[in-house]
Amino acid sequence: MADEGIRRDEPGEVPKQFQNEQASAETSTLMNVLGYGPHIRQARIEAYKALDRYNTAGSRGTQTWITTGSKAEGLTSFLESDRDHLIVTESVICLEDGVDSSSVPVETTIFRSCSRISYSGHCRLLLEKYGTTINRKVYNALCDDGFGRGLLSSDLYVNQWLNFQQSEGTVQHERAGPSLSSTVHRIDLDVVQALHFYCPSILTRWAARHRYWPSPDVVREVVSLGAFVSPVGVKGSDYEHVEWRMCFNTGENVLINNLNDTQVKLYVLLKMVKKDVLKPQKKEVTSFTVKNIVLWIAENNPHSLFHERSLFHWLHKGLHALRVAIDTKELPYYLIPGRNLMAACALDHEQKRSWIATIDEMMTEGPRMVLRLPKIRQAIIAHPEPLRWYSGRRIETEMLTLIRINRIRINRMNLDMDEDTDVIIQALFRRQKEILWEVGMRMIMEGARVIDVENVWRNMLM
Template identity: 25%
Template sequence: MFHTPDHYHNISMRLSDVLGDIGVNEKMLLKMRRTAVLDETNRTIIFRGRKHQMTSYNFGSWSEGTTTLGLRSDTDHLFTKDDINVIQDWSEWTLGKRNYLMIQNETIPPGYSLLQKLRNDVPLPDTHEYDNHFAKDTSGRILFKNTIVDKFLQVATGRHQRQGPSIALTQQPGVLDEDLVSALPCTSWPQSAKACLSHLDVNNWPTANMYRYIKTTKCFVVGVGNKVSENADFEWRLSTSLAERSLMFNLNITQIRCYILMKMIIKTYINPDNESYISSFMCKTVLFHCIASKPSYIWKECNILNCLTYCILTLNRCISCRNCPHFFDCENNLMAGKFSNTVKQVLLQTTAKLIPCDGMSLFGIQFDNVGERLQIKLNIMNGVHHNIPSPDEYTRFTSATLLGNTTGSILDIHNGVIQEIKDKSLVKKLRILLQIVQHLTRYYRDGDILVKVSSRLLAPIYCSSIGSLIASHNIQINNTVSPQALVWLETGLDSDVASSRLKLASILYCTGQMKSAAFILNDVYQRYNTEVTEPQCGCYLFPATSNKIRFGQISSQYDEEAVKYIAAYCVTFCREEINCVPHELQYEMFRSTQEDIQHRDILDDGWMDCAVVDSLPYLYFLQYKTLGNLNRPEEQQQALTKLIWATKTENNLGHRETALNLLGQCMEQENRLDDALQCYMLSLHVRETNNAAKIHICRCLANTHL
C-alpha cells in the first residue's frame, strides 16, 4: 500500500486510543445502534397499533454509531408509506395498493426515476391527473410529482425547511438538527443497481453472507430530483439506505474510526464554512470502495494512518475526475454538478496536503479535542493544564444522551397519538388507546427481544392515559373513581420514576382522598432521587443542559429499561382529563389567547392545549396542597420550600414556566402577593407567549388593589 515508517505504528495506536477515549469503541457503537433501532421499533409499533400503513427507519450517523458528541451529527428519520407500491414490471402490481411504475431511460439521470401512476383495481395505467401533484407527459402517462413533499411544509412554520427530500428542523440552540424524510418503498431493486450488485466481488467484501442479506433489503424512492435536470419536479431519487446500513453494521472498529476521521478532516479542512462540496455520504461511499478493493487484514488499529491515507487518496482521485460512483449504482455519480472546475482545483490542493496522513493534519482537528488528545498521547503536549473530558466522562455524556433520546422518543410518540385523537369523542379516544395497548400486548407475546423491550417501555404510559380518561369521566358523573379506572392506572405505574404515579395521586387529590394521595406522593418522593433522576420532556425539542453524573453512570451501565428507575417524564393531562387536575393546573389548558396561537408551531406545539408539568415540581406542589388539607402545616411548608428549590435549581425542567405558575399560586395562598407576582414574571421570562402567567398576573394585580 505505502511504505510504512516506523513511527506510523505508534501514531496509529495512539490515534486509536484517542478515538476510543471519545466513545468510538465497541461498547458505545452497540449502544448507539440499539438506541436507533429501538426508536424505529417504537414508532413502527405505534403506527401499526393505529392501523397506519407506515414503517419508521433511522439512518445516518447515530444509527450507524459513526459520530461523536463533538461532530453534532443530525438525526435522519425515514418514514415509508406501505400502502404504496413502486414496481419495475407489471408482475409486481398489487391489488389494494397505490401502484406506481418506475420509469428509467437515457433521458433520466442515473440514480433517479419517474413514477407513473397505475390504477388500483386492475394493472393498467391510470389516465386521471387528480390534483397538482400529478401531470401528464407527452406520452400520455400520468406522472407523480415529487412536489408532494412540499405539502408537508404547508403546516410548518419558519423553523422547518425543505432540504432535498426532507423536512429539516435546524438552528435550534442546544438541539441536534433533525431530518424527516417521507419515502415510497420499492418492491424490488432497480435494474441499474441490480447490475452493479451482481458485479461485487463476494469473495472479498461484501462477503457472501452480506451479499445474500443485501439482496433481501428494501430500497426506496424519495421526493427530490436532480438539481441540473429539466424534469426535477418529476424525478425521484433512489435510496439503498437499508443496504448501506447493513454494510456499516458489518464494519470493524478500525473502519468505523477511519470514517469518523474522514468526516472530521472534511469538516476541518474541506468544508470549514458549512459548505457541502464533499458530503458525509461521499466519504462513506469512498470508504466502501476502499474496503472492497483492499484485503481485510490491513484494517487494524496499528495501521489506521495508512488506511486513512488510502481513503483520502481515493477521495482525491474522485475529486480529480469529479466522479464518485454510488456503491450500489455505479452509473450514479455522487459528485455530478456538485462543484465547478475552480472549486475542484482548490479541493485537490487541500486534499493533496493531507496525503499522507502522518499525524500533522490530525493535530488541527478540534472536534472532541482530537488534535490535542493525540498530541498529549504522543507526549508532544503536556495534558495537565488542558480541561479535556476523560474517557469516563465521555461515556457518561454519550450514554445519558442516548437514554434521553429513548425517553424523548417514547414521549414524542405518545404526544403524537394524543394530538391525533384530541378532537375525537371520549369513547373513540378510549377505543383507540385500548387498540394500541392490545396491539402492544400481541407484540410482546409474539415479537423478538427488541420488540418485547419496546412493548414493555411503551405500554404503561398508554394504560395510564386510559385510566386517567376513565377517572375524569367518573369524577364528572359522581366524584368517585371506578375500579376499572384504578386497574388501568395501577397497570401503568411503572412507566418511569414518577409521572404515572403522580397522575394517580392527582386523581386521588381531586376526589378528596387526601390520605391515599399523601401515601402515593411519599412513595414517589422515596423513588425520586434528585442526585440521579433526570426530568425528561418530549413535548418539544428541549435543549437539555449537562446531565447529572450518576444519571450518566447508570445510563452507561444499564440498558434502556433504566428509564423506569432514573427518568421522570412530564405529567400530561389532555382536556378530557380536566377533572383529574387541581384547578391551579387547569389554567395551563387555556394558556393561549388568539394572538398567542399565531405564535405556535402547528407541528411542535400541540401540547399547549394540555396541562403539562415536570414531575418534580408537581410532586412538591401536590404535597403542599395535600398536606395543607390534612392540616400538617410544618410538612406543608417543607414541601413549599422544596418547590421553590426545584424551580430554581433543577437544570432540565422542560416546563419551568408551569412550575413557576404553580409556585406563584402557592404564594397567593400564603398571601405573599409580591412573591407570587415575581414568580409569574419569571415564568413569562421563560416563555413569553402561550403562557397562563398572563392570567395569573391579571388576577393577582386585581387582588392587590382590592
C-alpha cells in the same frame, strides 16, 4: 471508473510492515476515548433502532421510520449533528420495469419506474394501478405525463408535507432538496418522505460483483432489505420536478455497521477532514461522498489488512481517493456505479485547486495531519487522566439519555404507564443528575464561576 469504482490495490502494493504503526495504534485508542469505540457505537445503533420501532408502531401501519446518517451509524452523540430520518409510506410501492405486479396486495397503489430517459440512479414514476386505499398526498402529487398517464411529481409530493400541521414546539425550516428540516424542542431533524422501491435487477448486479468485503451473508441481507425512492431529481435536469432518486438507506446502514473498527475510524477521520479542513459551503463534498470512498476501499482490499496499526496507511489511501474524486469530478455510487456522485457538485476551478493542494500537504505530513482536526488535536493536548475521566462520564450520560428517551416513548404508547412514577426513568434521571453535579463541581474547582446544569448536559452531548 464508473464500472469498477475505486481501483483495487495490486498484489504486493500494501507492505507487510505498515508505516506509522505506533501512531496508528495510539490514534485508534484515542478515538475510543472520544466515543468512537465499538461498544458505544453499538449502543447508539441499538437505541435508534428501538426508537424507530416505537415510532413505526405509533403510526399504526401507515409508515415505517428509519433513522439514517451518522445517528444510525453510531458515530455522533445525542445532540451532535442533525437527526436524519426516512419515513416510508406503506400503502404505495414502486416496481422496477419488468417486475410482475400480480402478487402486490390489492390495497396497495402501484407505480412503475421509468429510468430509460433519466440519469443513472434516478427514475420517473408512472401510475400503474390505484390501490383500494389511496394515500391523499400521493393522489394530490399526480400529474399528467402528456400521454394521459398519471406521473408522480416529486416536487408536489414534498411541498405537501411542508403544509402539514406541525406539533407544538416544532419550528419548520426551509426545504433542502428532499429533506424537510425542523427543530423540535431544540433537536434538529431532517426528514425525507420516501416510497418503497422493488428493484431486484439493480441489487442482483451489485451482489454479483467480485469483492473482498462484505461477506456473502451481509450481501444477502443488503439485497433482502430492498430500496426506496426519495423525492428529488437531478439538479438542472429538464425533468427534475418529476424525478425520484433511488436510495438504499437500510442496506447502507448494514454495510457501515459491518465495517471493522479500523474501517469505521477511517470513515470518521475522513468526515473530520471534510468538515474541519475542506469546510464545503455548498455540499460540494458531503459525508455521503466520504462514505462511498470508504465502502469502495473496503470492498477492494483484503479485510485482514485493516487493523489498528494500519490506520494511517488507509487514511492516506482515503485522502488519495478523495483527491482523485475532486480532481476528476468522478466518484461512482457504491450501489449503482453508473451514478456519478460528483456530477452535480458546485466545485469551481479555484476551489478545486485549493482543496487538492491542501490534501497533498496532508498526505506529506504523515501522522501530523491529524493535528488539523480540532477534536483530535484537543484530545492530544489534553492530559490523559482528565480526558478519560470526562469522556467516561460523557458516554455514560449519553447512554442514560438514550435509554430514558426510549423508555419515555414506551410509556407514551402505553397510556396506563406514568413517567413520573416509573422507577426506571426515575433511577436513570437520578444517576444523570449525579454525573452532571460531579462534572459541575469539577468545573468549579478548575475556575468556573456559574454552573447551569442544563447547559452542562447540552455541552456534554454535543
